[in-house]
Amino acid sequence: MIEIKKHSGIYTLTVMQQLPIGLSEAWEFFSSPKNLEKITPQQMGFKITSGEPGKMYPGQIISYKVSPLPGIKTSWVTEITQVKHGKFFVDEQRFGPYRMWHHEHHFEENEQGVMMTDKVSYKMPFGFLGHLAQVLLVKKQLKGIFEYRVKVLEEKFGK
Template identity: 80%
Template sequence: MIQFKKHSGIYTLSVMQELPIGLSEAWDFFSSPKNLEIITPPHMGFKITSGEPGGMYPGQIITYKVAPFPGVKTNWATEITHVIDKKFFVDEQRFGPYNMWHHEHHFEERENGIFMTDKVSYKIPFGFLGHLAQGLFVKRQLKEIFEYRINKLEEMFGK
């Protein structure tokens, strides 16, 4: 399930998904930044540029190149700011296309697998024009990215 809401000039995207895998398997996959490329739509040309990231830890800086629009590549740097093993981690944009990007990844073990919640709070630059862009294409693009991710994860791990 994918939901959007707006509050105080910030947008929040919430994505919930259940997967029939164990918590350790889920954590190992999602806490490895190198797997981001696998679950990002290929047309975005997502590439980590900071070298092969090891295990995730607070303070880790990861840089990427990504094409938010065809033919438009941008640099993006995130910092892993919080990590509680097998519970949650947070990445925050340090520079990139948004004024603010705060992405929480939560994991909950359940009887038949895991329940994951992604919560992305973001602010678009350019004031009124940014809000217009949200309605015209940013919301749709983020929805497509997370739908791709949901489908790719179901293809890899089952429903």
């Protein structure tokens, strides 16, 4: 399930995916920043530029290069602001293409494995022009990125 809702000028994208794996395997994969490149579409040109990120921890700063449009590269800096081992972690944009980016990653063990929920709250820059970009481009692109992730994760871990 992928949905985007708007509230008070902020958009919230929610993605839920059931994975047929144990909590420790899910946590090990998703809490390693280096795996983000594996689940991001190649055309995004996603590369970590801050060196080998190692194990995730609160306060960790990670910088990337990403290509939101063909031929256009931009820098993106995020901070891991919260980590509760095996439960959730949060990354927030410090510098980058959005006015605000707050990404929650939640993991809940159940009888079928792990329910993973991504909740991304973001705000577009540039007022009306940002809203227009959201309608014409960003919404579709973000949905595409997370649809790609769902597909890659199903191929890696199963349905």
